[in-house]
Amino acid sequence: MNSKPYQAVIPTLLLSAGIGFGASASADNLGSVPDSQILQIAAGESQALYSQAAAGTYLRVRLHSETQPIDLTLVDADGTPLRQLLDNALGAPQIHVIVQDGDYFMIRNEGSEATQITWDIERSVSPEEMSGPAPSFLSPTLTRLNDQIAEGGGTEAFWADRARDGTPMIEPSSRDGYVIATFLWRGAQHNVRLWGGPTYDHTWLTRLGQSDVWYASFEMPVTARLSYGFAPDVPQFEGSARENRVALLATLQADPLNKHPIFSQAPDRFAQRSMVEGPEAPVQPGLRDVTDPNAPAGAIRSAVLTTPEGVNRRVDYYTPANFDPDRSDTVLLVLFDGPNYQTDRAPIPRMLDRLIAEGRLPQVVVALIDPVDGDQRGVDLTCNPEFADLLAGDWMTQIEIALGIAPDAAQRVLAGSSYGGLATAYIAHRHPDVFGNGIVLSGSFWWAPEGYDGQGRPYMSQLWMDNAPEVRLWMSAGLYETGRIPGTVSILETTRHLRDILTVQGKDVTYREYAGGHDYLVWRGALTEGLLDLFGQ
Structure with missing residues (x-):
């Protein structure tokens, strides 16, 4: 923040629509419609624009000053400068800012002549509108489940289907030679990591809203053959990336809903792993392509x-x-x-x-x-x-x-x-x-x-x-x-x-x-x- 003096000027400006700035603006005319206003500021003078937007509103604003450099500062209700947004700017710079109650903008003409400034609010988003984009899912089944949860439904029927059919969940893909494989874990508190699977690295699962469903979906070749396991609630702590990575071994275990365990005779789930094969996984010589599975043992x-x-x-x-x-x-x-x-x-x-x-x-x-x-x-x-x-x-x-x-x-x-x-x-x-x-x-x-x-x-x-x-x-x-x-x-x-x-x-x-x-x-x-x-x- 520079130390140039700012002169607060009681504005006579009113914006006719959208977000209101000025003494006469009211909360009733708040909206997300972009607004525009032309300001005339003398050389060395400042203009204050008071925001009536709700606390936490995001604004994307563009200022046009073609002849004289301008400064723009965000100031709080006590008159304390919070953030210098523009410094000796010309042209049509764009700013991005979040405003709080009582915040106002101070625009200063740093040039030697009076200037005309155009103030355009290109976008405003209230806190209530900041939900982000709607989640999208590779899996059609997860898309339906997400909609059901949004309407107040539960996950019991979904998990009952998974217990019956086994996991991971395999669905058709629009991509030739691939299926959609969704790996699922139920009920972790903090995180879940997939060990193995159709990826080059161990993948963190995503939680479906606030439900008990954790998932990771992939487009997997129909010829795939993979072993995998899950590490729920992996401890993460201050230390190196490798220390935190290998910490998954503390909770790594088999998928409890998988129908094809590896090391099925192991004493507990932590010593077991799980297997998934695509519908066209190649035959492995000597494993299943045999006419005499009871061949004499060496x-x-x-x-x-x-x-x-x-x-x-x-x-x-x-x-x-x-x-x-x-x-x-x-x-x-x-x-x-x-x-x-x-x-x-x-x-x-x-x-x-x-x-x-x-x-x-x-x-x-x-x-x-x-x-x-x-x-x-x-x-x-x-x-x-x-x-x-x-x-x-x-x-x-x-x-x-x-x-x-x-x-x-x-x-x-x-x-x-x-x-x-x-x-x-x-x-x-x-x-x-x-x-x-x-x-x-x-x-x-x-x-x-x-x-x-x-x-x-x-x-x-x-x-x-x-x-x-x-x-x-x-x-x-x-x-x-x-x-x-x-x-x-x-x-x-x-x-x-x-x-x-x-x-x-x-x-x-x-x-x-x-x-x-x-x-x-x-x-x-x-x-x-x-x-x-x-x-x-």
Whole structure:
């Protein structure tokens, strides 16, 4: 606010319609019709315009002063300047302001000559009119429910339908190849966050008015397959963005109305998750496209991979029913994150049982390596040359001795998801004489070693650009594996980039994209699809 002197002048101005300014204006002529008035102000003089608008009214005003600069100040009932709105302005500036009881405007001619000023009220909105735009809903059912609530209705019938039909709520979309998926939670006090779902990030749900309905709607591909969970009333507190983000783990749980739980035998809802599939979700080989769901089960036994230095890892060995170590077509699969691929979310041994029994795959044996924990996993799988050499050397010898097989590189395949996918591409590149095949599931190709400056090229792409050995790579990524933070590279982008590099070089690369996210529900089917593409009979 500048310190120029202002001379309050008792106005003789009356506005003939709309919002009234001046001593004779009354509350009866308040309205939202824009109004206009021409003022004549001498050089160095001021004009006060008193508002009769209700407290909290929004005004959009335009002033026209073509020849002399003007100041405009909002002043309260005690004469205290509240806000300088214009300072030495010419032309036709527009202002936006909210007025309170007793407020008035002081217009001052800062020029050396008298000037004519046009004052136009382009829009006024009273507090009662400030409801904002009517809410719009992607879901037709939510649109109807919102109208019912506005008319005094309740939500009991809506929730009864959801309990009967299950959630999320799936409705037709006008967009070809998509449906409307609405994720729903009942009765949170403060907030609800969706973990997973058809999005690149965890989504905050919106409350439907003051009801007990919290929702988030998406247009979802008909081919989608997703796991998800809800975190109601996530604690939010003073701390970093990451601290507040991971706080959802405190309340994360399954959707109580979902008909397709994951980890259904888990001891409580917090250990369970939920699944949704679009009406045209692709068949996952070995899961449901089988003629003999009761195929004989293979055997799983546990062992330890060791080194003299005490670097040890648990490994589970899978061998199919009627395993014959002397068969020449045996395929050896080495799979990272072994325990996660032996759950009902990703039952790889059972899926292999069926595909092998039906003759769609040759005899496949698997070494499922345990990552120990998250910290050790982050050390081993992030392009670690010592770990790569250990696995390709001493540990592969132990694996093959334990299984009684000796396949060549063409019959060995390394596979993994996320960091495991990154390690797969790295180790296959470093040891193509050991692993002639790699299955990369959502590889974390955004990762780069400290100090790497690839001038925009992902580290793994640069590695294969510099030297591309003759390895068959099968890669996949999810449509929802895009960058959470604008400007950051993502799994989807970097996997496509590596695919393009290998394609240009004429290498043997296969690439698939799925309507899913960073999800074992996707990876289980991608893994068996990759095995069929590489070794299928």
